[in-house]
Amino acid sequence: MxxxxxxxxxxxxxxxxxxxxxxxxxxxxxxxxxxxxxxxxxxxxxxxxxxxxxxxxxxxxxxxxxxxLSKDTRFFRERETTETLILSVLPARLKQTSNGKLRIWCAGGASGQEAYSIAMRIDEVGGSLKSARIDILSTDLCKSVTERARKGAFGHFEVQRGLSIQRLLNYFQRQETGDWQISDELRASISFRQHNLIDDSSGLGKFDVILCRHVLSGMDTVARRSVIERMVSQLLPGGVVMLGEDETLAGVTDALEPSMAYRGGWVLSGTAEREAAA
Amino acid sequence: MKQCLIVDDSRVVRKVASRIVKDLKFDVIEASDGAEALDYCRDTMPDAVLLDWNMPVMNGLDFLRALRRESEGDKPIVVFCSTENDAEHIGEAVRFGANEFIMKPFDADIIESKFAEVGLL
The missing domain is CATH 1.10.155 (Chemotaxis Receptor Methyltransferase Cher; domain 1)
Structure with a gap:
């Protein structure tokens, strides 16, 4: 070249x-x-x-x-983060809301494995999480990847990366093509949209939780700052931004600080102590 | 070191699987059918069994059923590994006591992911 x-x-x-x-x-x-x-x-x-x-x-x-861009993703990638989200962050947010509604944004959600994993865990945990109205939005820059995610059909190798056989049997159906189709119920709980993180995100609405895992690390400093600024404006008061393992916002933004309650979580600056005490 | 018994009538599959499982720091033993595997287990129960379905002499499902009836036969974690990839076959294997199921063809990433899934890593 x-x-x-x-x-x-x-x-x-x-x-x-x-x-x-x-x-x-x-x-x-x-x-x-x-x-x-x-x-x-x-x-x-x-x-x-x-x-x-x-x-x-x-x-x-x-x-x-x-x-x-990297399309690398898998079901239940970095389980600890998913478990923190499901078992700690969402139940705590649910208690704070009056209408039983929560919104999660998977920013840079690629072919949808992250969003579908969250939907599966919500279904498994059941109880108040399942009866709550939890909307998941997964966005990706790539149009074809977003269309694939919306379709919810995954290949032989994809369904064997991070997905237990029990979950495959519970939530997927094998197609004649050999692909595995995720259930309509899970698909219905997620919206997929093509969106560039460096563009204005106000049209997406506000979120209780924004997951942005292994997206920022591939960006240059200017882009990283602007993406974070846009996310901060879409974060509801008391909301949490969750990054990938080993990722940090230190030196990138002053608007967010590490959560004291949730490992890997970031909250609006000046609120971490209050959040931990709640 | 944990021990993994690889049961498959294809020498090529055993060789490929064996290299992958060794890289995951397992001690590997090979058997070419269910009867041979059962003999081995009666002597030493392995920590894990990577098990093909269709084999001469004794197939994977019959081996699994026999294994689970042995004393200590509930100990090994059994990961089925088969070209029988439809939900009915997979469900049957799980009902017979398989802990996980790998659909062939597989690669190192799949074996690692499935072994992690059942707590072998």
Whole structure:
């Protein structure tokens, strides 16, 4: 790949999604854009970059930027965070609400495994969580991934990553294609929407919990700050932002501080102590 | 070191599975059918069994049923591993006492995920 190609594609990723691709990860570009380049009949990424330069096309640019992002996800990834959410955060929030309604946002939810895992756990735990009205919104930058998530059909390898056989039997049905279709009941509890985290998020409404796991770490500092600012404005008072294991907002924002009540949780600055005492 | 018995009539599958399970820090023993596996278990109960379904002499389901009747036969964690991938077959294996079920084809990631699921890792 020409240096010029790398620079142009890296610049496009940064502009479109805030993703920072270091030169050492040139191979990521090759791997993630290979399918698009082949489909469009480009012999190489140099040809693809040349075409983007000569004939600018916003739709194609957005597609390339989405393809460059990591799609890596699995059911019940980092269970401790999910368990904290289900067993501590949601019950506590539920007590604070008067209408029995909660809203969760899976920001950067890829093909939906995170949202579906939460829905499965809510169903399993039952009780007041199940009778509450819990809306889950899962958003991703990538259109095709969002459509796949909405469909709720997962492949042979996907359903064997993080999913127990009992859960597969309880919540999925095997299709003739060999895919496994998640139940309509779980699908109904989740909305899927294509959304770019660096764009204005006010149209999504306010949330009790925002999960943003392993999304920010791939972004440059400016994008990370702006994404967090947008999330802070969508967070209800007393709400919690939950990051991936080993991720931190220290040095990124002053608007949030580590929760004293929930491991891996972040709350509006100045409220952690009050929250822990509640 | 935990011990895993790999039961499959295909030498290739045993070899592939064996390498993956060894990487997960298990001591590996191989058997080519259910009868051979049962003989081994009567002598030493392994911590885990990775079990194929269709095999000559004694198939996986018959082995599982026999194993669970042995004294200490409830101890091993049994992970079925089969091309019989429909819900009926999987449900049957679970009813007969399988702790987990891997649908073939598998890779290292799947074995690791399933072993973690049943607390072997």
């Amino acid at each position: 020409l240096d010029e190609t790398f620079n142009e594609l890296a610049e496009l990723a940064l502009r479109q999604s805030g993703q920072l691709i270091p030169q050492s990860k040139t191979y990521l570009m090759e791997a993630r854009l290979g399918a698009i380049a082949r489909r469009e009949g480009f012999g190489s990424l140099d040809d693809l970059a040349h075409c983007l330069r000569e004939r600018p096309n916003p739709v194609f640019e957005a597609e390339v930027a989405a393809a460059l």
